[in-house]
Amino acid sequence: MTHIGVTVDGTHRHADVEPRLLLVHWLREDLGLVGTPIGCDTSNCGACTVLVDGRSVKSCSVLAVQVDGKEVTTIQGLTVEDGEWHPVQKAFKECHGLQCGYCTPGMVLASVDLLSENPDPTEEEIRQGLEGNLCRCTGYHNIVKAVATAAAEMRGGTS
């Protein structure tokens, strides 16, 4: 067992974890943060994407011990309780960027990271930037539209 201290969705968490425990399993099974789903066992789908210190990470491809001392944001922490949605969340709803919603937490967090790196992406840059996140329902059309919409909204909001 290894001791870790991690800020998860704004709350400090301390735990003793097995060194082999994946971050996604720690979140889901130990912390009960089941908003982060698992879609594969080969780190291909991106459903499990979270932000670690603001950057998107597939939580099935890192160990819990690797986020010791860091800040983790899941889809459940992107909105403060009863608070405003993040512009990306709003845009996904507005543009119908989700159907079953299984890829959505990962898609939203990957998009948040994408826009923090590139606030004004082209369609091609959005498509390339979300390459690691698979969606089987939407054909990506409305996801791309949602990210572009959120980008415009966020630029408008900060300028």
Add this chain to the structure above:
Amino acid sequence: MTETVMRTDGAAIGRADRRKEDARLLTGRTNWTDNIQLPGTLHMATLRSSMAHAKILRIDTSAALALEGVLHVYTGRDFPELAGSTCVWPVTDDIRMSHYPAICTDEVKYAGDVVAVVIANDRSVAADALDLIDVDYEHLPAVVDMEEALKPGAPLVHADMGTNECYVARMPCGDYEAVKARADVVVKRRFINQRLIPNPMEPRSVVAAPMGMSDEITLWSATQIPHVLRVLLALLTGIPENNIRVVAPDVGGGFGAKLQIYREEVLALVLAKRLGKPVKWTETRSEHMVATHHGRDQIQDIELAVTKDGTILGMKVDLLADMGAYLQIITPGTPLLGMFMYSGIYKMEALDFTCTGVYTTKTPTDAYRGAGRPEATYAIERIVDEAAAELGMEPMEFRRKNWITHEEFPYTQIAGLTYDTGNYEAATARAIELFGYDELRAEQKARRESGDPVQLGIGISTFTEMCGLAPSRTLGALKYVAGGWEHCTIRALPTGKIELVTGTSPHGQGHETAWSQIASDIIGVPVEDIEVVHGDTGRAPYGMDTYGSRSLAVGGQAIKLAGERLVEKARLIAAHQLEANPDDIEFTAGTYSVKGDPEKSTTIQAVAFEAFTAHNLPDGMEPTLSGESTVDPLDFSYPHGTHLAAMEVDTETGKVTLRKYVAVDDCGVQINPMIVEGQVHGGLAQGIAQAMYEGALYDNDGNLLTGSMGDYLLPSAADLPSFVTDRTVTPSTTHPLGTKGIGEAGAIASTPAIINGVVDALRPLGVTDVFMPASPQNVWRAIQNAQAGGAR
């Protein structure tokens, strides 16, 4: 009683309402089956055969049982009679039906077949224990290729059957040989509709838990069919149906893969009952690749008999359909769901259909988005292009000459279906305009003349399909053992809130939003006040679930009728309250008023409260306010459309690029055009993926080579373009709301559009077909073969 809100916003049907579902999905508050963590849960893991075909000689479970945390290891001996799945559609009288064991007893028949099951108190312990189970196999020959499987002396999947032929189904319509004799040209092609793996993003998952106070066991499953599943679980396990409650919570996509009864559901139920504790199982993605049914997998020998002037006389269809190792829920029926659709939108005098189902030592096949209709549409839309090419006609002209014109509806086509409405001219005209058809043809000509290494092809798909499974009598005539009705109950609760209980079971389609829109229009309450209850045999006891683009096509009819019945009962109460004759009561937007005296009025919410208190109801009227309906559809409905694809093909590398895709769909009246468009997008992606990217590959020993998400190529955002979509609206006359169905149209239409485009680009090189997926390798090989003078 709460304050009532008057609707002033006009018609909800046709409005692009943003979805009610999204709030929980976008904030991580979704209820996936795998999120369920009940106290004392036992975890199940399955040991799967690594061989495609083998005798089980011995299983040693002792080391696994010795692992701390492992409670039980079960093998086939523990459940010698228990079936893990069943087939409800014996398509012919002499079909050879397989027994699908929950756990294999003495033989495994595909790589992924289950040989043992571990129960442990921890998920990872259960998984670790699998490695400690030792199985001795005696290798048996694999049966991988369908044509080889049918040869005399081929190794047998089911030795007791004496053959690998599962069934032969025939449907001769008209006299094909006679029309063929009159034909100037008979165009023959062999198309391969490759095997696909559905891959909804949510893996399958099941939790079964005894609920303590009674004998009830609740089974949560990531399923499309909670109602059908409950019946089948009762039949297979002997557990009384009234002790089983099946809940499909939020389900993350299905595409047919979750239209099934799986052995893990059967085992979880049986073990939860036996052990008296919750039992949970969630598949890994790699497990999904072998353990969840596959789709398509047909060899299609197609003939089209035509005259010199370009008139289609008749069509011959001879299919080999791969069943895989066992029959599951509708395995044999899946290819036959396309049987009636081979003539597509075209007039012809004869259609000769034969389908041979073949057992192989591979994962069972079953429904995948479109189920039989994509294969049929692929065959007809590909062969009309080939016929046009052989006759030297422009492919759209050839289609125009043969399709049913809008004046000819209702039209009874060669397979006996009556298409109620359609307007192929209108959809095509719109698609051509959006596509820039003539400009692209001009560019194609220029590139051909200049010998550009990157050639341009235009792919056409003018398709129709059948939605709304199905009139129960039709299903009965086809030997399907269930009906095709759908149910809805709408309850007006004392506080004026509405509970709409539907028998459909959504998994991404937005029923909560769309059903609220329909009910809002009929009963005149705001959509926010309507809660849609679904996917739970405890709360929504009647239903036939969601597949085959049936939910709106059939379920929508039940919503309408249930709403109207509620409104009619409320009218009697309102009349009584207002001291007027019911015939003099008008109902608009949730308000009942006396004709000519609009001051005398009440609301449906107020009536709901009166129905609850029952202090002053008309004599003899029962308290409470609800409307209920179970509708058996009169007929199918037939959405259609014209899809156009501009394909660039690099003749030197074989690389294919989809440059532009236009889809004009006609699904009749649209309840929520935003959701419709989303369904089209998703369908397009899956159909295009079949044409360009996906395919399950096996080696000669029956090992799945595409056994993980790393090997099976699901397209990402970077692999697809944005789509141009539009609609024409030709209301259905068989559906009281004028709607048709849209869930599968994109997947049905797009596959042939893409391949027609690729072949069109390469036609001058002598290419007449390209194997799917149109990977650089397959395209390059087609070019080489054509230039060497062979086919493909």
